[in-house]
Amino acid sequence: MAGRINDEDIALVRERARIDDVVSSHVTLKPAGGGSLKGLCPFHDEKTPSFQVTPARGFYYCFGCGEGGDSITFLQKVSNLSFTESVQQLADRTGVQLRISDDGGPRHEPGLRVRIMEANSAASEFYSRQLLAPGALAARQMLDGRGFDRAAAEHFGVGYAPRGGRDLKNHLNRLGFKDAELVKAGLIREHGHDFFQGRVLWPIRDSGSAVLGFGARKLFDDDRMPAKYLNTPETPVYKKSHVLYGLDLARRQIGKKSQAVVVEGYTDVMAAHLSGVDTAVASCGTAFGDDHARMLQRLMGNQGAFSGEVIFTFDGDQAGQNAALKVFSGDQNFIAQTYVAIEPSGLDPCDLRLQQGEAAVRELVGRRVPLYRFVMENTLKGYDLDRVDGRLQALRAAAPLISSIRDTSLVNGYLRELASMLGMDVDEVRSEVTRAARRKANEKSEPRHRTPVVDEPVEPQSQPAQGLPWPDPADRALGVERGTLKLMLQHPTLFDTAWDGVQPDDFTHPAYRAVFESILRVPWQPDRWADKVQEATTDEVARQLEIALLVEPVLRMPDEAYATSYAARVQLLRIDRDIKDLKSRLQRTNPVDQASEHKQMFSALLELEVRRKQLQLVSLGAPD
CATH class of the missing domain: 1.10.10 (Arc Repressor Mutant, subunit A)
Structure with a gap:
């Protein structure tokens, strides 16, 4: 979808797409007290639920892996969608008509994505049934020759596109789909003929098992399309750089094992899974790219600097070596270690299973070598x-x-x-x-030269580009700062309009300070105030921290006195630091030679002591 979605429509999607309804489609949720729900996190493997959903605030957060956000964010990550695609899908689900500002690009009418997905699903069922028809003998023979029986074909949803020319079109028309919808879905061509004819087909699904498109293999010599493999053209739901074949079957195992095996074709994915390598996926109609890398890394989770592994299987020929070099150039997109698995005989996983058995496929993956070593050896050759x-x-x-x-x-x-x-x-x-x-390092540090602009305003950068450090929630020294922010975000009306005198300097951790500065930038309003704070937060770490604070429970049911005591406590800690610093300066100041300066500091110390006593009285309601 091109253009910018109207902000009011995005807000309406957030309001109508209840976070518990969206999440419960993927996670079993159970009551956790305080109006919250808990379940096993879909983004990393865990046995004890640490994934929490707070319907009243519309947020989810995992205290295990740190993933968090709203209903739009959840659908983005669980289904590997862009922000726009996620908004569109939820809008279609909740009946919101999106208004989109025109930027000269293609426009898609409301509800088109849902219709395309429904058409794809119906087409997948049609193709699967056709595989059993008399006209699909060549397709069944091809699959049998590659070592796949009927059970395997059904497991992977393999189908057959008849040669009639309009078989699929006529079937989908009878189900109520219009030709214009089918053209936009990439299922038929402008002149009305089926896009795929006389080919074996594999449905390409997203991580939620929704059919996005198809990959097809040539069977007959008189096929009008010369390409051996043909994929669905780019559509509102199918973008080849954003999809991986087999992801629907491998997603959970990739997260559980923190491993992904990238093979080169549909039959290789089938062979790998049937051989016990259940983390195998393949790119569809394009080379493995940066977007694919980021997709896999999200599924494995960012739980450590070098956790997990991504294993590529390449042919042993020059093309395979070139593919490895291309992957190496994008290796920085992985936090996981990157490996290469190459069969000395040059067989791909499908042929390897066929000729040497399933154990040989597992051994191929087990013999993986680090990508760096493989590239280095080929460089020296x-x-x-x-x-x-x-x-x-x-x-x-x-x-x-x-x-x-x-x-x-x-x-x-x-x-x-x-x-x-x-x-x-x-x-x-x-x-x-x-x-x-x-x-x-010198190349990176060289400034980029550009033509200077007279009186060009410089946008101040208050936070480092790489993001802020993540605060330890168990750090008792920062407990008051964390508790104060939780109350401000969850119960803002308990504070006065000046946040009971709290200032940015009261926060010692940079991430906590960034959150409070975002709070200060957004005047309180009864509608979507927490969302506005999120939008005003530029640092990703601070944004995720806000989500964590929004769903994290407070110690007890708060009231105004409880909030005021927390505000006093966080200011009191800053006053204590100021007093300590001032006393240190006084000790280093000569009262005779620097009498005026010493007198000013002593007077300031007395004022701080008075302020400390005042805050101590107010803070008595705050817990330790």
């Missing part, structure tokens, strides 16, 4: 290592690879491996790698 100049050139080509390794604990090992491959001294190799890293 291009040089004559019997010559001194050849070894030096190879070292210079391989050094940037090692310098880009994120896990520094592996660097020394790779240095020794490279030195051994080249027959060179490890210190010489280390020096070249260090120089490569320095050159890379």
